Amino acid sequence: EPEVTQTPSHQVTQMGQEVILRCVPISNHLYFYWYRQILGQKVEFLVSFYNNEISEKSEIFDDQFSVERPDGSNFTLKIRSTKLEDSAMYFCASRSWDGNTEAFFGQGTRLTVV
Amino acid sequence: KQEVTQIPAALSVPEGENLVLNCSFTDSAIYNLQWFRQDPGKGLTSLLLIQSSQREQTSGRLNASLDKSSGRSTLYIAASQPGDSATYLCAAYTGTASKLTFGTGTRLQVTL
Numbered sequence: 001e002p003e004v005t006q007t008p009s010h011q012v013t014q015m016g017q018e019v020i021l022r023c024v025p026i027s028n029h030l031y032f033y034w035y036r037q038i039l040g041q042k043v044e045f046l047v048s049f050y051n052n053e054i055s056e057k058s059e060i061f062d063d064q065f066s067v068e069r070p071d072g073s074n075f076t077l078k079i080r081s082t083k084l085e086d087s088a089m090y091f092c093a094s095r096s097w098d099g100n101t102e103a104f105f106g107q108g109t110r111l112t113v114v
Numbered sequence: 115k116q117e118v119t120q121i122p123a124a125l126s127v128p129e130g131e132n133l134v135l136n137c138s139f140t141d142s143a144i145y146n147l148q149w150f151r152q153d154p155g156k157g158l159t160s161l162l163l164i165q166s167s168q169r170e171q172t173s174g175r176l177n178a179s180l181d182k183s184s185g186r187s188t189l190y191i192a193a194s195q196p197g198d199s200a201t202y203l204c205a206a207y208t209g210t211a212s213k214l215t216f217g218t219g220t221r222l223q224v225t226l
Contacts, residue, residue, distance in 0.1 A: 033213065033214075035214070035216075042203075042216050042217065042219065043214075043216040044216070045213045045214065045215065048211035048213055055210070055211045056213060089157075093214075095212070102160065103148075103207075104160075105157065105160070106157070107157035108156075110155075
């Protein structure tokens with residue numbers, strides 16, 4: 001069964017460093033998303049991406065964040081200069097073109113900023 | 115702005131009980147509603163997706179209902195088992211990007 005794959009599963013980085021979280025969405029999907037979950041809090045929407053551009057972003061998704069689909073298969077989230085408060089589980093999701101279809105989630109990348 | 119609320123925040127039941135988890139949302143203009151399970155420190159496991167035109171979905175011991183007009187969904191778990199212990203999240207699809215807005219979850223513990 002097709003699945004969304006995220007790498008790495010865990011990443012530890014020093015404050016101020018840049019990190020790139022990687023996702024391989026399901027191959028025929030057209031909509032891509034990043035969500036994050038700070039420990040003990042709810043899952044929050046960060047950004048959606050369609051047709052090679054951001055279609056919607058939350059107030060969390062400031063200039064420190066960027067997304068890219070560099071090669072038609074990967075979908076990446078870059079955090080330019082990490083802060084302690086960026087420590088969270090980051091989930092990638094993808095879905096097909098029809099608004100009624102389900103979003104499929106990866107298993108997440110746990111980012112720890114020290 | 116869509117707000118999703120789940121009640122109760124935590125629930126402890128003995129094995130074998132039937133139980134109901136509640137989810138409410140403020141904006142009824144949703145596409146779908148989805149229930150997830152999350153084990154501690156783990157990812158999201160999709161349980162049931164209810165499309166906006168449907169009123170309920172069933173999978174095994176799970177049954178989810180959706181009433182868009184009242185802004186509510188319920189997840190019914192029959193004959194609960196210790197393996198059902200987890201946090202259950204509901205999430206509503208809204209907006210042009212069909213993004214998900216998640217509730218804070220109900221933490222369920224099923225005891226022997």
